[in-house]
Amino acid sequence: MLKDVTLGQFFPGNTPIHRLDPRTKLLFVVAYITALFLAKWFVSYGVVLAFLLTVIALSRISPKVIARSVKPLLFIILLTAFLNLFYTPGEPILQVWIFRVSKEGIVSAVLMMLRITMLVVGTFMLTYTTSPIALTDGLESLLSPLKRLHFPVHELSMMMCIALRFIPTLIEETDKIMAAQKARGADFESGNLIRRAKALIPILVPLFITAFRRADELATAMEARCYHGGDGRTKMNVLRFHRCDGAAAVVGMALLTAVIVLRRFGL
Amino acid sequence: MTPIIEIQNLTHVYSPQTPFEHTALSDVSLTIDRGEFVGLIGHTGSGKSTLIQHMNGLLRPTSGHILFDGRDIWEDAAFTRQIRFRVGLVFQYPEAQLFEETVFRDIAFGPRNMGLSEDEIRTRVLRAAGFTGLDEAVLEKSPFELSGGQKRRAAIAGVIAMEPDVLILDEPTAGLDPSGRASILENIRSYQAAQHAAVIMVSHSMEEIATLADRLVVMNHGSVAMSGTPHAVFSRAQELAEMGLEVPCMTQVLLELRHLGVRVDPSAYTIEQAAERLLPLLKGGAAHA
Numbered sequence: 001m002l003k004d005v006t007l008g009q010f011f012p013g014n015t016p017i018h019r020l021d022p023r024t025k026l027l028f029v030v031a032y033i034t035a036l037f038l039a040k041w042f043v044s045y046g047v048v049l050a051f052l053l054t055v056i057a058l059s060r061i062s063p064k065v066i067a068r069s070v071k072p073l074l075f076i077i078l079l080t081a082f083l084n085l086f087y088t089p090g091e092p093i094l095q096v097w098i099f100r101v102s103k104e105g106i107v108s109a110v111l112m113m114l115r116i117t118m119l120v121v122g123t124f125m126l127t128y129t130t131s132p133i134a135l136t137d138g139l140e141s142l143l144s145p146l147k148r149l150h151f152p153v154h155e156l157s158m159m160m161c162i163a164l165r166f167i168p169t170l171i172e173e174t175d176k177i178m179a180a181q182k183a184r185g186a187d188f189e190s191g192n193l194i195r196r197a198k199a200l201i202p203i204l205v206p207l208f209i210t211a212f213r214r215a216d217e218l219a220t221a222m223e224a225r226c227y228h229g230g231d232g233r234t235k236m237n238v239l240r241f242h243r244c245d246g247a248a249a250v251v252g253m254a255l256l257t258a259v260i261v262l263r264r265f266g267l
Numbered sequence: 268m269t270p271i272i273e274i275q276n277l278t279h280v281y282s283p284q285t286p287f288e289h290t291a292l293s294d295v296s297l298t299i300d301r302g303e304f305v306g307l308i309g310h311t312g313s314g315k316s317t318l319i320q321h322m323n324g325l326l327r328p329t330s331g332h333i334l335f336d337g338r339d340i341w342e343d344a345a346f347t348r349q350i351r352f353r354v355g356l357v358f359q360y361p362e363a364q365l366f367e368e369t370v371f372r373d374i375a376f377g378p379r380n381m382g383l384s385e386d387e388i389r390t391r392v393l394r395a396a397g398f399t400g401l402d403e404a405v406l407e408k409s410p411f412e413l414s415g416g417q418k419r420r421a422a423i424a425g426v427i428a429m430e431p432d433v434l435i436l437d438e439p440t441a442g443l444d445p446s447g448r449a450s451i452l453e454n455i456r457s458y459q460a461a462q463h464a465a466v467i468m469v470s471h472s473m474e475e476i477a478t479l480a481d482r483l484v485v486m487n488h489g490s491v492a493m494s495g496t497p498h499a500v501f502s503r504a505q506e507l508a509e510m511g512l513e514v515p516c517m518t519q520v521l522l523e524l525r526h527l528g529v530r531v532d533p534s535a536y537t538i539e540q541a542a543e544r545l546l547p548l549l550k551g552g553a554a555h556a
Contacts, residue, residue: 173363176358179320180358180364181364182325182351183323183351183355183356184351184364184376184377184380184426185352185376185377185381185429186376186380187348202364202376205366206364206365206366
């Protein structure tokens with residue numbers, strides 16, 4: 001069922017990771033991704049991986065959930081590994097027909113797989129431990145310097161917040177419409193690609209219509225409560241940094257520095 | 268004669284073996300006869316929607332069987348698909364399923380999926396439009412130009428056009444004005460009479476269901492709590508109240524009267540029936556009761 005998708009889901013909890021300020025977590029993820037892309041050899045990957053595993057352990061998110069979230073991306077991960085395996089130039093150690101596997105190819109395939117998996121799991125850790133509202137709040141606050149340049153920061157974060165909020169609603173709606181069309185004999189499972197694509201029309205049209213209607217109703221409801229954008233708007237929960245945020249910042253910097261230093265040595 | 272639908276020991280569990288596991292139906296057995304009008308009542312979450320989605324094969328039983336005309340609907344895939352056409356299911360707020368460019372084409376969606384000829388499709392669409400009181404002029408309009416009531420009719424016509432032997436409706440009158448309600452119920456009645464179809468209707472309006480149904484089935488916590496004529500069911504007002512259900516207004520009035528010491532049979536649910544029971548008491552004193 002569509003309902004079982006965990007992408008971008010939030011798992012409430014009360015661990016040190018959950019309690020971190022969303023801004024810290026966002027910056028942390030940026031540092032983490034930078035470190036991941038700067039990592040050159042297994043030693044650096046090991047450092048980043050050790051760090052990721054610590055975060056997972058601290059957040060008490062079950063490994064099963066994480067495994068399930070990576071599953072839909074398995075194809076992309078394997079495809080990248082495959083391409084790296086065969087298309088990295090270097091000393092060939094195995095040749096089958098036009099496919100040539102080099103030692104460098106194997107190494108880069110493994111590193112690529114590690115990189116993508118860690119990238120995905122790392123960013124999922126952010127959404128798993130941060131509620132959508134906290135996340136958008138954090139983003140708004142981090143982007144607020146852009147307001148000087150007349151960039152609509154508040155509007156953007158509000159849009160994000162609403163989009164995240166409506167994902168489960170739309171999934172539920174899709175399930176309902178699918179059931180109703182199936183009751184009229186719609187068939188989504190057989191036929192070639194074109195037929196299957198055509199079979200989606202009876203789902204997509206009603207889905208878009210309800211989505212637009214919902215958006216309209218939401219806009220009216222917001223206006224009825226005098227929403228007029230970000231100017232002069234105050235927050236009920238003001239974000240504040242705590243001691244653990246400082247600690248997290250130190251760890252993040254340490255991670256980044258470690259990877260940069262290791263890179264110098266080609267590790 | 269074999270009943271048109273026979274449900275044997277049906278159990279349904281949602282998301283089994285996950286933290287969200289939930290038993291929606293447990294050991295439900297029920298038969299629906301041809302031409303019968305069954306009212307299905309029960310508070311939210313009592314398993315009504317899960318039950319009706321089993322009757323046309325949208326949900327697969329966790330255990331138990333559903334027989335259509337004596338044959339298990341999950342026997343083979345082709346038969347399961349046939350069942351979708353023989354057992355028409357109208358969901359709650361069915362207007363959400365409209366998608367075609369014209370009302371005609373939307374109503375024709377079901378018959379077209381059945382693989383009927385263009386002529387047959389046309390006849391069926393026109394007949395379904397007739398049953399649901401839609402003008403021919405409306406058929407060429409976009410379904411999104413219609414009023415709320417007309418959209419509902421068009422959506423119901425989309426199911427009726429398959430001319431099912433069993434028509435299941437989940438709160439077909441929800442959100443309509445009183446005159447719209449009455450006329451849609453009238454349409455359903457006329458379809459039932461013309462096709463000798465069985466109708467199963469989920470409703471929260473006790474007045475509505477009491478006057479229409481031959482039999483009431485009361486669901487509670489995923490099983491059938493009562494099944495019988497509206498008379499029999501509403502005479503158990505106390506038990507209904509414990510399940511979070513109300514009895515029709517008139518029954519309530521009679522129950523209050525009984526409470527005050529008037530010896531009257533409280534199982535009446537229309538004003539006429541109540542009058543029939545009360546008048547003799549007023550004329551002849553308590554002798555009648």
